[in-house]
Amino acid sequence: MEYEFRVIVEKVSVASQEVVKRDTVKIYDIRPPKSIIELGLRHEEQISLLTKVQNVLLAEQSALIDCGYDTCPNCGQKLKRNGFLQSNFHAVFSDHKLRIQKHRCNNPECNWQSTPTTTTVFGTDIHPDLAKLQCEQGALFSYREAQSNLEKINCSGRRINNHTRIKSLTNQVGARFSQETLREPSVQECAAPATELIVQVDGGHIPVKEKGKRSFEALSAIAYQPTNIEQVDQHHRQITNKTCVVSAIDDRLETIKSFVLNAAYKQGMTARTRITGLADGANNCWSVLRSLESHCQDLECILDWFHIAKKLENVKNALGEAFGESLNSVKWSVWHGEAQAALTKLRLIQDNVSDDVQQAKMQGLHDYLKHNLAYLINYEQRKSSGKVYTSQVAESHIDSLINARHKRQRKMQWTREGAHNVLQIRAKMVSQEWSKQWQDTVLDTLINAA
Template sequence: MKIKIQFVTDRDNQSITEDIICLERQELSAETLGLILMEAKKITAEIQKKMVYHQIKDFVSQNRFCSCCGTARSIKGYHPLVYRTLFGRLVLKSPRVLTCQCQPQSQPHYSFSPLCSVLTTHISPELSYLEAKWASLMSYGMSAKLLEEVLPLEAHPASIFTNLQKVSTRLEAELEEEKLIFIEGCQRDWDQLPRPGTPLTISLDGGYVHAREGNNRKAGWFEVIVGKSMQEKQKPKRFGYVTDYETKPKRKLYAMLHNQGLQLNQDITFITDGGDTVRDLPLFLSPRSDHILDWFHITMRITVIKQMAKSVMGGDLPNFEKRLDRIKWFLWHGNVFKALDILESLDFELDTEVFAEGKDAKKHKKYKLYQSVDEFYKYIEANSTFIPNYGERYRYGEAVSSAVAESTVNEMVSRRMAKKQQMRWTKEGAHALLQVRAQTLNDELSDSFKRWYPKMVQSNAISLPLAA
């Protein structure tokens, strides 16, 4: 059996038929049932070439005539225009048209290319969307292999990287200008707002990524801040940035809240790890916001101190652990004053014992324990205003921990930039990837492309009629 596929073009009541491919099938088997991938790729590539050829031919013929006098303008010459699509790389024949004599000759461009005015980039919107989306979820090399596996095109990791950078730059260009205070209006204006939605809980946390600077592949680490906004019966939203690269981080957090329909009379709870990089980030975003130090980070630090004390405290260990438990109990109930009082006494006792030896203090077996206690004291003191009554919040079913943020670090950073993908990143590359990855995980990337390209249609939004 032979199956012939043809391409038919109807123009001005005339039909042009061109052969695409002729398929042959002999004995039926599971391997030969229907189209195979190689045939499908060849068919779509050929259809793409012929369809683009006729589209450009009609477009050039329509735009060759002067819009003022209707005279056919002369063609100065042709130049190749490379255009990458989902179904292959095309080299288009783009003409340069001379301006009409009826136009003033003092114009800055005596000739122009009608095709370049439409195809402003060298990649189709759909291919740009797929490359950006897949590269945000897997490595650039894997994205290129997958695209080549299922589509009739040649994909290169460097091209995918460049495209993702451009998409990220365009996403960031849409953000508002950075402000110190995003709160607008007064209490009277807020009271007149409609009834707000359910409260928002935003968890912020940091992670670390292997750094690379030029050819130096051992440049250490740099910090990444990620956050997730949770709302009852709503999909969570995420955002992220590189701390040493992003100079306007507050607007990113505000954009995420704005996308969830934030109102200035809506309750918001920010839960952070108390680090210097995130402590001031959520300030002045909403008049009805609470800022809470994550309970998980408090208990984690106390657990570390307990483990260190087991090897150096000896007979004083039971008393030391008892005092740590009291500190934990006071902090759980929001009594920061009592907790700091006990911490200060512990810090003083260890300081006296360690530094009694003078220059050999760093060799003392309790020196590292002293450092941990002293650091914990400063940590609680710096975040004292963000420590509520955790017990009361827990009994009322309110959030006390940023465990959600811990999972967001894994979701936004670790799965793509660490773990099995042990590659090193520049700050610029990691920051750009985080912007696109956040949009992908938030199901917002397709909406952004539809906003940039209004005529772009997703496959699930259209049903094609069959030929009669």
């Protein structure tokens, strides 16, 4: 005996359980699967079935849409039905046409007519779930890659997923997040008062490929309580609760300073909090950290060991084996808080280097340490007392924030503003705030953009 498989949708009275309408959405053959490919429905068929089921549901729902008026908004007279208006609705995986009831004023003198569309009723014709996907794709990939990824997920190209639309939405959502991050957080948004807080500030460059233009700088910061550092395994740690912020705006650090202050508040900073500030040694990073000083009990700024080690490694590679031993000795001195001794050792090595490039590398390292003398501590001691001396979680480093999105694209011409906006979404993802906050912000953006 042969059978077929019908997908039927029914409209049923809740009270009596009587079926008032029945539609056969799709009929499938039931055949023995010859291979795994024939097991169940294929990707494209799943999307197609979903679209058909949604169409039936939407037809029922659009008949119930309340356009918001019982009488004529013009003269107050009774309204009569006046046919239907078709309008677009873009759901997460499918596009639909809604039929919405039109009305006309009964008063012949007035003649008012309604023209209801998805957008006039809801403020937008895009479901926020779709907008969320677009933002996530736009934040992680180039806009053209995002379009292509969404086409793959969807099994077809949709005009709503065009790269220019993804770009525009991502930008607007990012700009909105930027505005929100400038606002001092409410008590509810803040963690319980923290006795100690770590704030890391990091700078990096976003490349601009346009001729005659240089790259521009972005700064990122992350704030967290040391008690939220969790050891995953011997070599990896994670921070269970953190606030990450980033700015590419050129405004003498004003934006990033507000962002960092609000990030510290979110992590529980009060006038009694002791803050440890970690930075890579650039002046603007220290300047951002120093701006927290008047808001907390005290601020200790430390040159991030991660960056010292990286710089030393870099010089070691440039100078080769012969200087390995002596550079290790420099590292030992810095690690044990003997900065002056380290500088003297560096000078001695420099005297034995003849190559110009190597000379420059040595000078660079010397100047770097000398410039940051005030921020060099006894790292050995700090480590043995269990305190933070190096930045944690690489994902919050500006390089990973930027790399994940900006450096991959060779041809993209970034504006500061465009980069700043995209980075806001990435910062929200790193802070693990995106999943909680996307809905309000995306919906606000959709409604206000329409």
